[in-house]
Amino acid sequence: MKIFINGNEEHTESPTLADLIASRGLDAGPLVVELNQQIIKQEQWQATSLNEEDRLELLSFVGGG
Template sequence: MRVFINGQIKEFDKPINIDTAIQELGIEAQVCAVALNESVVKKERWHSTPLQENDRLECLQFMGGG
């Protein structure tokens, strides 16, 4: 299955949900917001939201600084 994540093509051998994709990419969920096909997905729905062929997932990570 092919999914576009932050503009790059990622291939997955099996069905995957948003939560698993975030983990596989090594993104820290506590500082991340996700949009699937231009719609924001609340964190509590990541585990129950499957990704489909050619979906577009955008992961925005927040950083603190000074």
């Protein structure tokens, strides 16, 4: 299915958010996830299914003043 990750169109067969993050080899620790402008806490990733046209923001804290 087609989804958007950080504004870029991507294709995935991952049924859940947890699966997508694992399949991309991303370190879950520092990750903050917004799905269609809703923040999804890490404990909900497994129960969050992905759908066509979903818009994901994968964010993390970085240095800043």
